[in-house]
Amino acid sequence: xxxxxxxxxxxxxxxxxxxxxxxxxxxxxxxxxxxxxxxxxxxxxxxxxxxxxxxxxxxxxxxxxxxxxxxxxxxxxxxxxxxxxxxxxxxxxxxxxxxxxxxxxxxxxxxxxxxxxxxxxxxxxxxxxxxxxxxxxxxxxxxxxxxxxxxxxxxxxxxxxxxxxxxxxxxxxxxxxxxxxxxxxxxxxxxxxxxxxxxxxxxxxxxxxxxxxxxxxxxxxxxxxxxxxxxxxxxxxxxxxxxxxxxxxxxxxxxxxxxxxxxxxxxxxxxxxxxxxxxxxxxxxxxxxxxxxxxxxxxxxxxxxxxxxxxxxxxxxxxxxxxxxxxxxxxxxxxxxxxxxxxxxxxxxxxxxxxxxxxxxxxxxxxxxxxxxxxxxxxxxxxxx
Amino acid sequence: xxxxxxxxxxxxxxxxxxxxxxxxxxxxxxxxxxxxxxxxxxxxxxxxxxxxxxxxxxxxxxxxxxxxxxxxxxxxxxxxxxxxxxxxxxxxxxxxxxxxxxxxxxxxxxxxxxxxxxxxxxxxxxxxxxxxxxxxxxxxxxxxxxxxxxxxxxxxxxxxxxxxxxxxxxxxxxxxxxxxxxxxxxxxxxxxxxxxxxxxxxxxxxxxxxxxxxxxxxxxxxxxxxxxxxxxxxxxxxxxxxxxxxxxxxxxxxxxxxxxxxxxxxxxxxxxxxxxxxxxxxxx
Numbered sequence: 001x002x003x004x005x006x007x008x009x010x011x012x013x014x015x016x017x018x019x020x021x022x023x024x025x026x027x028x029x030x031x032x033x034x035x036x037x038x039x040x041x042x043x044x045x046x047x048x049x050x051x052x053x054x055x056x057x058x059x060x061x062x063x064x065x066x067x068x069x070x071x072x073x074x075x076x077x078x079x080x081x082x083x084x085x086x087x088x089x090x091x092x093x094x095x096x097x098x099x100x101x102x103x104x105x106x107x108x109x110x111x112x113x114x115x116x117x118x119x120x121x122x123x124x125x126x127x128x129x130x131x132x133x134x135x136x137x138x139x140x141x142x143x144x145x146x147x148x149x150x151x152x153x154x155x156x157x158x159x160x161x162x163x164x165x166x167x168x169x170x171x172x173x174x175x176x177x178x179x180x181x182x183x184x185x186x187x188x189x190x191x192x193x194x195x196x197x198x199x200x201x202x203x204x205x206x207x208x209x210x211x212x213x214x215x216x217x218x219x220x221x222x223x224x225x226x227x228x229x230x231x232x233x234x235x236x237x238x239x240x241x242x243x244x245x246x247x248x249x250x251x252x253x254x255x256x257x258x259x260x261x262x263x264x265x266x267x268x269x270x271x272x273x274x275x276x277x278x279x280x281x282x283x284x285x286x287x288x289x290x291x292x293x294x295x296x297x298x299x300x301x302x303x304x305x306x307x308x309x310x311x312x313x314x315x316x317x318x319x320x321x322x323x324x325x326x327x328x329x330x331x332x333x334x335x336x337x338x339x340x341x342x343x344x345x346x347x348x349x350x351x352x353x354x355x356x357x358x359x360x361x362x363x364x365x366x367x368x369x370x371x372x373x374x375x376x377x378x379x380x381x382x383x384x385x
Numbered sequence: 386x387x388x389x390x391x392x393x394x395x396x397x398x399x400x401x402x403x404x405x406x407x408x409x410x411x412x413x414x415x416x417x418x419x420x421x422x423x424x425x426x427x428x429x430x431x432x433x434x435x436x437x438x439x440x441x442x443x444x445x446x447x448x449x450x451x452x453x454x455x456x457x458x459x460x461x462x463x464x465x466x467x468x469x470x471x472x473x474x475x476x477x478x479x480x481x482x483x484x485x486x487x488x489x490x491x492x493x494x495x496x497x498x499x500x501x502x503x504x505x506x507x508x509x510x511x512x513x514x515x516x517x518x519x520x521x522x523x524x525x526x527x528x529x530x531x532x533x534x535x536x537x538x539x540x541x542x543x544x545x546x547x548x549x550x551x552x553x554x555x556x557x558x559x560x561x562x563x564x565x566x567x568x569x570x571x572x573x574x575x576x577x578x579x580x581x582x583x584x585x586x587x588x589x590x591x592x593x594x595x596x597x598x599x600x601x602x603x604x605x606x607x608x609x610x611x612x613x614x615x616x617x618x619x620x621x622x623x624x625x626x627x628x629x630x631x632x633x634x635x636x637x638x639x640x641x642x643x644x645x646x647x648x649x650x651x652x653x654x655x656x657x658x659x660x661x662x663x664x665x666x667x668x669x
Binding site for chain 2: 378
């Protein structure tokens with residue numbers, strides 16, 4: 001059966017051009033970039049190119065890019081690095097809808113002597129900036145707010161947040177794992193101090209991430225070891241993955257307008273047609289301030305895992321915020337923070353597209369989902385009799 | 386992706402007996418929208434109290450739907466008394482097992498059945514035989530229910546309790562209370578077992594008894610074990626529950642003597658004298 005992959009906020013297909021760029025760096029150019037000989041030295045030069053490519057999509061200076069192993073590492077390196085560089089400041093501001101890489105780290109820090117302010121969101125998933133302004137104090141070491149939400153696609157006004165954070169003399173970190181490659185960024189004209197990105201969300205392989213650290217920002221290294229990454233991150237470089245990430249960023253920059261046009265049109269069609277054909281459904285999250293590829297739809301009176309299992313039978317890959325799929329018993333912390341009613345929170349489905357999805361696939365999903373919902377509602381004791 | 390058995394998948398993709406029974410003789414409803422799963426079980430019962438028809442409606446995940454489907458198949462043709470013997474383990478076994486984290490789906494099946502049978506007998510079914518105190522506020526689970534699941538399924542960890550009845554799966558603030566319930570259940574079971582074996586009920590020893598029994602145990606049991614390895618032990622003093630000993634012979638120089646102290650000396654004394662004893666090594 002054909003697989004229709006619409007779970008691109010979870011991970012993406014590695015672009016064929018990326019695989020091709022990486023291949024020589026496994027068996028052929030396997031030198032250590034730190035070596036003195038030119039066999040290793042040529043690899044170091046390739047890392048420089050990748051660093052320029054990553055800086056290119058962000059509008060940053062290559063010297064501001066540190067390669068890491070993943071988004072979670074970048075988040076940990078940013079938050080812990082800033083806290084360690086500012087030991088007299090013990091306060092952190094974050095939001096209730098962060099990815100676990102930030103959310104659970106802040107929970108851990110709150111249990112270990114730090115004060116954490118978690119900002120709530122409204123029913124559209126948006127922050128109240130006055131509340132944010134009130135939350136930032138003299139002893140706030142770092143404000144960590146995601147750029148775009150992985151579950152709903154909601155985009156926060158990060159530059160406005162940055163202005164507030166700067167006025168209050170604190171540091172802004174943003175987890176932009178879902179934003180990079182989907183919306184244009186320009187860190188040259190930005191208030192962001194640190195930014196996290198992850199390779200496998202933009203058609204590079206898993207196991208590679210990067211952290212942007214603005215020039216002049218004091219950030220204590222997270223992984224201590226060799227002199228790699230100018231002493232900012234020890235450990236021999238994951239050369240093939242770095243090369244792949246560079247290539248993926250170059251491609252993403254070229255395809256940026258595609259995300260805003262073709263991918264967005266596909267998402268909009270998918271969303272509006274499903275809402276039209278399946279009653280008692282709603283979109284979670286702000287409809288305008290949103291990533292072009294993501295839709296999060298709740299179907300009342302049915303449960304998300306059951307929907308996913310039936311979609312899986314039809315070859316459609318998606319994800320759900322329901323409790324049964326979260327690995328815990330609690331439904332999505334993001335949807336709960338937004339106050340999505342219980343009748344809807346368990347039946348939420350996230351569909352996230354990429355440039356590889358076609359309109360035929362979109363039409364197929366539009367055809368398949370409404371009967372699945374109808375079938376489960378016939379089993380459900382709730383809803384219309 | 387959950388690791389569902391073929392049987393679970395079959396009952397999920399092709400659920401048996403979905404729907405409503407007109408004028409049912411018994412109805413059992415458990416769960417809620419807020420919990421994320423709910424089951425309505427309807428039964429038709431004949432004059433000889435035999436279940437002639439069973440239907441269900443479920444709001445829930447794949448294994449919740451499969452468990453309800455299996456349950457209706459299992460009860461059809463049984464008398465109410467026979468049906469009352471069905472346990473959650475039976476439901477899981479009928480489906481060739483459920484993933485650990487999904488055991489609560491079979492528990493929901495048993496509870497709906499209990500509620501339906503109580504309903505037939507004209508009893509109120511709001512909370513089947515449970516007047517305990519709510520421990521897990523997120524999922525509304527009482528201490529009685531948690532203790533029941535711990536005993537029934539021989540659960541020893543909080544994670545297992547969560548798998549079976551959801552308690553502790555939300556904000557986690559009730560974890561210490563759940564642990565206390567687990568400890569209490571097994572402490573009681575242990576005491577019951579001792580009484581059952583005709584062993585001495587736990588009784589407080591006098592100081593003289595304690596000293597004599599300790600001395601006797603060291604002489605008779607512990608010393609021969611140590612002597613077999615060329616070592617020896619001497620009882621120096623007893624202060625309340627603190628037993629002070631000194632190693633002799635090869636034990637005195639042995640780097641493993643700390644392990645021996647706990648794993649042999651303390652373990653034996655706790656087993657044969659009093660389980661509150663703490664053994665310490667002193668140099669004498």
